[in-house]
Amino acid sequence: MIAGLAAVTAGLLAFHRTVPNSVGRVGSLLESFLPWLGLVVVALLGLALLRRSATALVALLLPVAAWTYLFGGLVLPGDGPGTRDLVVVQHNVSDENPDPAGTARALADARPDLIALQELVPGALPVYERTLAARYPYHAVRGTVGLWSRYPLTGARLLDIRPRGVTDAWNRGLRTVVRTPYGDVAAFVAHLPSVRVRASGLESSLRDESAGLLGEAVAAEDLRTVILLGDLNGTVDDRGLAPITSRMNAAERGFAFSFPAAFPLARIDQVMARSATVVRIRALPATGSDHLPVAARIALG
Known part of the structure; x- marks a missing residue:
């Protein structure tokens, strides 16, 4: 047996x-x-x-x-820091986060070059802007997602990844260009629809449709180097994210389970790249969110 x-x-x-x-x-x-x-x-x-x-x-x-x-x-242990690395943090901060200022400080203390956030609600957004301003003078927000950067950002625009079945105001995608010392990088920040586990199985049709739209946007991106930071509500092994994972690479080292924060079972917060390598990813300590933040090191080609 x-x-x-x-x-x-x-x-x-x-x-x-x-x-x-x-x-x-x-x-x-x-x-x-x-x-x-x-x-x-x-x-x-x-x-x-x-x-x-x-x-x-x-x-x-x-x-x-x-x-x-x-x-x-x-x-396995990852390689040491390189000369053309970006350190990034990805975090769904939760629209019910009781301490946005503390969350922002905790993320900044990891000393990343970029911080991507999801579930930015109007009441908390000014807190994140104010708390992160000193270390991250550049930021772009579209809908409920945003990116804070040590380096200048240009060409920020809304990224339309809304499934057809969603009719209310739903803006969860952002595309901008990061002017890094190593060249321009297209940065995508996304928050795909939630999935639900029911008695009938996994309900993920809206997530899968949104993943398809995001994959098409990555494929259409003119800049060679692309990084994606987001709550994708799926793991890199989940075939529902294949439109994205078939076009980008994920972390070579680290599990970084990020959800739920109280007992992480899966990494649904992702950092991926095209024409760059996500060398290692790790989970950061809990904040006021139901997700754990994840930090990753990206080696630019």
Whole structure:
């Protein structure tokens, strides 16, 4: 039985893309928590040792190999800082955050070059602007998303990623150009629609549609180097984000689970890049949000 469960676990890890998404988006749901299958492997290992089953131990080599292939690189130490690096912070600050000033100070204390925020509500926006102004003299806000920068920003505009089914005021995308010392970089800040886990499965159609629009915007971007910072409400393994992940690379090191803040189970806050490398990503200490901030180092080409 243990050997059979090991084979099934290995199959889910290695062939997760073959799990159908037609009913309840089961495939996306699996991919949202794919790294946690490692705990299944650990549990099976414990049972195999308890029963002293050589067959089970040999069978466990399959899921161990599959997990290591998919996620082993994330636990390795990253390279040291380079000469053409950007440090960025991504955070959904929550529209119910009781301490926006404290949140802003905590993010600035990480000393990033860029800070991307989502769920900026009118009452809190002036607090973020005032608190971050000294260290980040440049910023752009469109709707409920914004970017603060040590370097000049130009060409800021709204990025239309609103799904067709959403009819109310909904502005969650921003595109601007960061004038870094290493050249111009197109920066996208986005907040994709939420997903819900129901008895019927994963409800992610609006998120998937918005991801498609964001992927098209990235593909149409003229500048060679692009960075994306956002609450994408999905992990990089989730096929619902394929229009984005097929065009950009994600972090080579670090898990940085960011949601929910009280007990992080998945990284749905993402930093991605095109013609640049997201070297490492890490979660920062909790703020007044239900998300953890994430910080990443990006090596520009």
